[in-house]
Amino acid sequence: MRDPQKTTELFASLVKKATLKQLVYNKTFDSLNLLKEGMKYLGEQYELINSDEAKKIPFTYKDRSEFEAELKFAGDTLVFMMHSNIFEFPRDHEVMKTPYIQEDKDRSYCGIICIYNFLSDSFKYNRLNDVGYLIGRLFINKDMHYFVEGKREIGFLYNSFGNSKMDTDKACEILESSIYYTINFDLLTPPYENVKVVSVQEFISAVDSSHMKTGKRLGFKFQADLE
Numbered sequence: 001m002r003d004p005q006k007t008t009e010l011f012a013s014l015v016k017k018a019t020l021k022q023l024v025y026n027k028t029f030d031s032l033n034l035l036k037e038g039m040k041y042l043g044e045q046y047e048l049i050n051s052d053e054a055k056k057i058p059f060t061y062k063d064r065s066e067f068e069a070e071l072k073f074a075g076d077t078l079v080f081m082m083h084s085n086i087f088e089f090p091r092d093h094e095v096m097k098t099p100y101i102q103e104d105k106d107r108s109y110c111g112i113i114c115i116y117n118f119l120s121d122s123f124k125y126n127r128l129n130d131v132g133y134l135i136g137r138l139f140i141n142k143d144m145h146y147f148v149e150g151k152r153e154i155g156f157l158y159n160s161f162g163n164s165k166m167d168t169d170k171a172c173e174i175l176e177s178s179i180y181y182t183i184n185f186d187l188l189t190p191p192y193e194n195v196k197v198v199s200v201q202e203f204i205s206a207v208d209s210s211h212m213k214t215g216k217r218l219g220f221k222f223q224a225d226l227e
Contacts, residue, residue, distance in 0.1 A: 020106055020142060021086040027144045027166075028111025032082045034171040035113070036061075036069045042175060043071075058120075071175070072120055076182050079116045079132070086111055095147070100162030107161075110139040115150065117182050135181055138174065140166060148174060150181075 039061035046059040062070040067082040088109050089095050101108045115136040122130035136150025139161075147161045164170065 020109060023142045024086045024109050024111050024140070025084075027142060028082060028086075028113065028140045031111075031138070031140045031144065031146065031166045031171070032067070032069065032080065032113055034166060034168055035080055035175065036063060037168065038171040038175045039069060039071045041172065071179075073179065074183070075120050077118045077120045077123060078178055078182060079118065081114045081116065083112045083114070095161060098161060100145075107141050107143065107145070110141050113138040113140070115178055117185065133185075135185070136178060146170070148177075 043059055043061045046054070049055075057074050059073045060071075062072070064070050064079070067084065069080045071078045071080075086109055089101075095101060096108060114134055115138065116132045117135045118132035119130060121127065122132070136148050138146060138148050140146045141161075144166045145161055146164055146166050
């Protein structure tokens with residue numbers, strides 16, 4: 001016959017883990033809403049710019065859904081997308097070696113908000129073959145501490161995890177860093193050898209539906225881990 005004590009311990013473990021993940025989920029959702037508020041604030045500040053040039057260049061925020069937000073500026077669109085699940089870092093990940101995590105392993109459970117960069121024309125002209133790039137991932141734990149894994153201006157060091165807590169100011173810093181990176185991440189001409197041949201079907205499709213694939217680094221090797 002089963003030991004009731006083991007069953008009780010099993011359920012206690014289940015409740016503890018589920019409660020932790022629910023807490024992390026809520027903190028991640030709160031962080032996404034702070035980012036949404038930051039986007040709205042930046043949009044309002046942009047409207048205050050009194051110049052003819054600025055008025056010709058869009059800078060708009062759109063709440064796409066419960067888990068998504070969009071910030072469009074010039075020819076670029078940033079999409080912030082929250083994953084609905086909670087993750088833990090692999091044991092060999094650098095963040096697991098930090099004193100902050102070693103003091104409390106529950107801190108290693110994080111929600112993720114991904115930051116994607118697309119060309120605005122990809123959505124405007126419904127170019128479904130176009131590509132976007134993941135330029136950063138925001139990790140948030142149960143204490144609402146965070147760090148960003150990403151490109152140049154966006155990425156932070158893992159050892160900042162224990163000191164960086166998400167709030168309105170931090171959300172705006174992340175947004176501004178993402179914008180800085182995006183405006184310096186230019187659309188490059190693909191190598192001639194990669195585009196010199198096109199089939200009749202591809203050409204007709206491109207003319208009729210703008211199906212010619214476009215991306216900022218299309219035709220080039222995108223060094224996701226080295227840049």
